[in-house]
Amino acid sequence: MEPSTVVNMLKENGIKKVKLFDADSWTVSAFKGTDIELMIGIPNDQLKKLSKSKDDAEDWVKDNVTKHLKHGDVNIRYVSVGNEAFLKSYNGSYIHITFPAMQRIQSAIEKAGHGDQIKSVAPGNFERHWGIFRYDGKAKFQVDFSGKGEDKYPISAKGVRYQEKKWCVLKKDIKNITSLGGAMSYACAGGDCTSLGYGCSCNGILDGSGNASYAFNQYFQINDQSVEACDFDGVANIVSDDPSKGNCFFPVAIYSNGNMLKLMHKVGAFFIIFSLTFTLFM
Secondary structure (H helix, E strand, O other): OOHHHHHHHHHHOOOOEEEOOOOOHHHHHOOOOOOOEEEEEEOHHHHHHHHHOHHHHHHHHHHHHHHHHOOOOOOEEEEEEOOOOOOHHHOOOOHHHHHHHHHHHHHHHHHOOOOOOOEEEOOOOOOOOOOOEOOOOOEOOOEOOOOOOOOEOOOOOOOOEEOOOOEEEEOOOOOOHHHHHHHHHHHHHHOOOHHHOOOOOOOOOOOHHHHHHHHHHHHHHHOOOOHHHOOOOOOEEEEOOOOOEOOEOOOOOEEOOOOHHHHHHOOOOOOOEEEOOOOOOO
């Protein structure tokens, strides 16, 4: 979805605080004039450079903070230096560079004259969840944003445009499912197969053929329904009948900035953790 579509959805739901996992200019600019408090993030792969260079830190603040604050249009309040950089899975890769990077960013913020408004913060661990909204902005669950015990479905995004209703699935005549391991691994490496995981929406609903079809379709949609993205050595084909089953939803790509599903997979700017009353930045 386009950033403006997402921002309008947040506004309609009364969301007052948003965390972005990077500082993509197009995304940040979409919050202009909304007064939504924004936390922008610095990805882990930039920490090493920022920890060593005062100039790089000042350039980062200039390019990602100052230009959005010139006229007070974007309400940036925090800069998250790193993304869960202290997780054990990183084997300590960022332990010795996160704090120096944070110091340099804070110094750059103060030098730019933003110290009274913006603080740099160390990367915290955020509670994992599968999202309140689907990739296309449709509400998945009832939730109380008001804090008044009013559980109801949030307002879904408006104006979302879908691509053609077609899906990539395993051919019906393919019976040797055990031979598909390589193709499925390839599809999931380039797509998002988390819904097939234990306890997720498609787990236990699909059989082996269905799992392959789900993986193939994710890759197909992420690649904008390209015919070349639905082959997998001849075992897949494109169909017009929706293969979704029960709570296992086979998505259709949407028109926007290129590819919302790809952004979700890469945990980019659109992977938003937001709150009204129950999320604190500090």
